[in-house]
Amino acid sequence: MKAIVYRDNGGPEVLELLDRPVPEPGPGEVRVRITVSGVNPTDWKTRAGATNPKQFPEVTPHLDGAGVIDAVGPGVDAGRVGERVWLFMATAGRPTGTAAEFTVVNDEHAVRLSDNASFELGASLGVPALTAHRALTVAEDGPSRLRPGALDGKVVLAAGGAGAVGHAAIQLARWAGATVISTISGPEKARLAIAAGAHHVVNYREGDPVAAIRAVAPDGVDIIAEVALGANLALDLAVLRTRGTIATYANDGGKPVEIDVRQNMMLNTRFQFLVLYTVGQEALTAAAEDVAAAVADGALPVGEEHGLPLTRFPLAGTADAHRAVEDGTVGKVLVDVAA
Structure with missing residues (x-):
């Protein structure tokens, strides 16, 4: 071969x-x-x-x-x-x-x-979809599995929605019933995030992104799937609801992460760091089952027209x-x- x-x-x-x-x-x-x-x-x-x-x-x-x-x-x-x-x-x-x-x-x-x-x-699928699944299932008040309706009433922020993991996070969150916001850096990536299924896109380089996100989620965002924690932490904390979750799978740009302990104590922030290599077989199996169900439902299409x-x-x-x-x-x- x-x-x-x-x-x-x-x-x-x-x-x-x-x-x-x-x-x-x-x-x-x-x-x-x-x-x-x-x-x-x-x-x-x-x-x-x-x-x-x-x-x-x-x-x-x-x-x-x-x-x-x-x-x-x-x-x-x-x-x-x-x-x-x-x-x-x-x-x-x-x-x-x-x-x-x-x-x-x-x-x-x-x-x-x-x-x-x-x-x-x-x-x-694989790395992007399983990573996105993990990010969406680690919040304190659940859910631990994804299915239609599992995220009803929740607001999910997918940072970098034009990336492979961000794309999967948008699709899985929407399939599970969440209101999905994605942060993007320009019009072309906004187009891709919307094609993936994001209900709202916010350009983090223009205007007041905190106000734009709070306009959609006045009580704050429930779950943030984060790709660049160092660069985005201030924005994340400004829009996170009390007892919300920041699930970070990368630190694109490599900016050091500095945490204000008291601020996060008052928010009761949950930080979840994740990588598939050490997440454990039980979590991998659950994610694979849910992703397979989403694929069967036609919820995870790929290609330019799907973002x-x-x-x-x-x-x-x-x-x-x-x-x-x-x-x-x-x-x-x-x-x-x-x-």
């Missing part, structure tokens, strides 16, 4: 397209013929060595993807062969991700892909796909592995 591999941390140039043996699934595992592989910021950061030291002599990157199960290991229902699936956390504790014609994952990390969903949609432009590369162009993500390409970057 053809696979992208790297043996040393470094820039995109360390990625090579090589022939490798087709892997065999072990107990509790499935083998998937990959159609589309999804690229996330964590993939290039891992390749570059910016997060943790490389664990294996050779690595095939990418956590997310979609394809068809073509073999199962002992203990897995043989009826899964031929099933269309989307994958998450493919490289968690493993050297082989989805940037290959075949990969092997734990059975529970291959989720049935609804018949109404494309492989490009399946490959766009998430897709930028695609062939498997041989995976290095260029990594460069695109590093350069901040808006939307989702995908690698087409098979026709």
Whole structure:
């Protein structure tokens, strides 16, 4: 099979397209013929060595993807062969991700892909959708799971709604019944956030964004899905309701975070920091089930017309796909592995 591999941390140039043996699934595992592989910021950061030291002599990157199960290991229902699936956390504790014609994952990390969903949609889920789900389910007064009506009466603020996680947060929150506000930096990103389903968009670079958000949510925002905590904390606290939650999954821009302890005591602020690698299998399984239900309901479409432009590369162009993500390409970057 053809696979992208790297043996040393470094820039995109360390990625090579090589022939490798087709892997065999072990107990509790499935083998998937990959159609589309999804690229996330964590993939290039891992390749570059910016997060943790490389664990294996050779690595095939990418956590997310979609394809068809073509073999199962002992203990897995043989009826899964031929099933269309989307994958998450493919490289968690493993050297082989989805940037290959075949990969092997734990059975529970291959989720049935609804018949109404494309492989490009399946490959766009994973990290963004599961992260968004976690951000929306950690508030003190719930909910702990998402379904239609679960967020009725709640106001959700999705920071950076034109990003992949922000896009998923908008879609999941709207599917669950919330009023959704998204902060954006300009007209084009406003268009994308509205296409994703945001009820209101606020340009944080113009006018008085606090007043604009408070006009929608006079009692304050219930949950904030935050991508740049250092840059946005003052705004977040100015619009957060008492006992509200700021769920932060990144700190884009790298601005240091300084917390006024008394201010947050008076608000009873709940800060939830999150990353999927250490969130635990129970939370991952719950999120995957809810995301699959949202996909079946048609609630998580992708593409320019749905607020998430897709930028695609062939498997041989995976290095260029990594460069695109590093350069901040808006939307989702995908690698087409098979026709």
